[in-house]
Amino acid sequence: MMNSRKYLPPMGLLVAFEACARLQKFTSAAHELSLTQSAVSRQIRALEDIVGVALFVRERQAVRLTPAGEIYAAEIRQSLRDIGNSTLRIKASPGTGTLTLAILPTMGTRWLAPLLPSFVQRNPGVTLNLVTRLEPFNMEAHDVHAAFHYGAPEWPRAELDFLFEETIFPACSRDLKARYRFESARDVLRxxxxxxxxxxxxxxxxxxxxxxxxxxxxxxxxxxxxxxxQAACAGLGVALLPEFLFRAEVERGELVSALDVRSRSQGNYYLACAASKAWYPPLKAFRQWIKEQTAAGMEPMKKPP
Incomplete structure (x- = not known):
C-alpha cells in the first residue's frame, strides 16, 4: 500500500474523469460537477499527464474513451463505488460496522433467523444485511462478508468453517402413507x-x-x-427433507416419515468467509458466535409417527 500511494491521483481528478467517461461530454460533466468546461478539461489533462496515456479522443462535438481509457474508467468507477459503500456503512453503523451475509433461503428463514437475535444482542453495534444466494459466487465483487453453503467444502477465495452434517428422512402426508402402506424402501418407488x-x-x-x-x-x-x-403436506408425493428444517410440520402432524429411516446427506453445511475480509471484526465475531451455536451438533428430531 505504501508503494502504491505515489500512484494515487487526486480524488477530484478521478471524479471528473468518471463523470466525463460516463457522459461522454466535458460540458455535461462540468454541469454535473458544478464546474466550468475548461476546468474539467484541465483536470482530464492533468490526469492524463499523471497516468502517461491519453484517456480520451477529442472530437468536434464530443469526446470518446481510448481503449486504455475504457479499462481505466471501469476500474475507477468500481473503486469510487467501493469508497461510497464504505462511507455509507460507517455512517449507518459508526459503532462496529455492517456485516453482509448470503443465506440459503429455507435455512435462513427457518434455522438462522430465530438464532440471530442472540448475535445482535451480543454485538449491538453490528448492522446485519441478509441477501439470498443458492450457489457459490464472488463475494468480493458483491461486497458480501460470508455465505452459508451446503455441499462439498469448495468455494473459491474463501475460508470455510464446517457447521454441521445434515440428516434427511422421506416425508409425506398421513393420507399418502396410509394409501401406499410403506414397509420398505422399495415400496417408496411405487x-x-x-x-x-x-x-x-x-x-x-x-x-x-x-x-x-x-x-x-x-x-x-x-x-x-x-x-x-407444501407439495408433500398436500399429498402430492414423498420428499427427502432435512429433519432440522422441518420439525414444525412433523410436530403438527402435517408430515410423517414414510419409513423410519434416517440417513446422512452427501453434503454438509459450511460458513464460507471472504478470505480478504477475515480480519474484519464483525465477521470474526460472527464466526465465533456461529461456531458456538453448532458446537453441540444438531439436536435429533423426535421420532416422527
Whole structure:
C-alpha cells in the first residue's frame, strides 16, 4: 500500500474523469460537477499527464474513451463505488460496522433467523444485511462478508468453517402413507417422488444407501424447499427433507416419515468467509458466535409417527 500511494491521483481528478467517461461530454460533466468546461478539461489533462496515456479522443462535438481509457474508467468507477459503500456503512453503523451475509433461503428463514437475535444482542453495534444466494459466487465483487453453503467444502477465495452434517428422512402426508402402506424402501418407488431441483441426485443416492441400485426415480422437480414441503403436506408425493428444517410440520402432524429411516446427506453445511475480509471484526465475531451455536451438533428430531 505504501508503494502504491505515489500512484494515487487526486480524488477530484478521478471524479471528473468518471463523470466525463460516463457522459461522454466535458460540458455535461462540468454541469454535473458544478464546474466550468475548461476546468474539467484541465483536470482530464492533468490526469492524463499523471497516468502517461491519453484517456480520451477529442472530437468536434464530443469526446470518446481510448481503449486504455475504457479499462481505466471501469476500474475507477468500481473503486469510487467501493469508497461510497464504505462511507455509507460507517455512517449507518459508526459503532462496529455492517456485516453482509448470503443465506440459503429455507435455512435462513427457518434455522438462522430465530438464532440471530442472540448475535445482535451480543454485538449491538453490528448492522446485519441478509441477501439470498443458492450457489457459490464472488463475494468480493458483491461486497458480501460470508455465505452459508451446503455441499462439498469448495468455494473459491474463501475460508470455510464446517457447521454441521445434515440428516434427511422421506416425508409425506398421513393420507399418502396410509394409501401406499410403506414397509420398505422399495415400496417408496411405487409412490410419486418429489425432487428438489438443486439436489437432482438425492433420491438416487438415498435408494443406493438402502441397497437399491439403478432405481427409476422419476417424479416432479421443484426448485424450492418450501414448495417441495407444501407439495408433500398436500399429498402430492414423498420428499427427502432435512429433519432440522422441518420439525414444525412433523410436530403438527402435517408430515410423517414414510419409513423410519434416517440417513446422512452427501453434503454438509459450511460458513464460507471472504478470505480478504477475515480480519474484519464483525465477521470474526460472527464466526465465533456461529461456531458456538453448532458446537453441540444438531439436536435429533423426535421420532416422527
Amino acid at each position: 409412490a410419486p417422488l418429489l425432487h428438489l431441483a438443486s439436489r437432482p441426485h438425492a433420491w438416487t443416492q438415498w435408494f443406493e444407501s438402502q441397497g437399491i441400485q439403478g432405481a427409476n426415480v422419476g417424479g416432479i422437480s421443484i426448485d424450492q424447499f418450501a414448495t417441495v414441503t
